Amino acid sequence: MKFLGDENLDWQIVERLRLNGHEVLYVVEMEPGILDDEVFNLANNESAILLTNDYCQTVRTRHYSPSRPY
Numbered sequence: 001m002k003f004l005g006d007e008n009l010d011w012q013i014v015e016r017l018r019l020n021g022h023e024v025l026y027v028v029e030m031e032p033g034i035l036d037d038e039v040f041n042l043a044n045n046e047s048a049i050l051l052t053n054d055y056c057q058t059v060r061t062r063h064y065s066p067s068r069p070y
Helices: 011-019 036-045 055-061
Strands: 002-005 023-026 049-051
Touching: 002 011, 002 036, 011 023, 036 049
Parallel strands: 002 023, 002 049
Antiparallel strands: none
């Protein structure tokens, strides 16, 4: 599976997923400090599952429509 780890995700989780054979993009290694909307767009553009500890911001910021692809 392909994941995108937000910069607030602990690096040990990223490393464990990589050791288990998953492709993990990590914001810390790519573009630290990018805005939440940019993180969402990056995950969408990469067809990656977003992993974040920023639950409240995620729920408040982004609402998906069933008619719109993730």
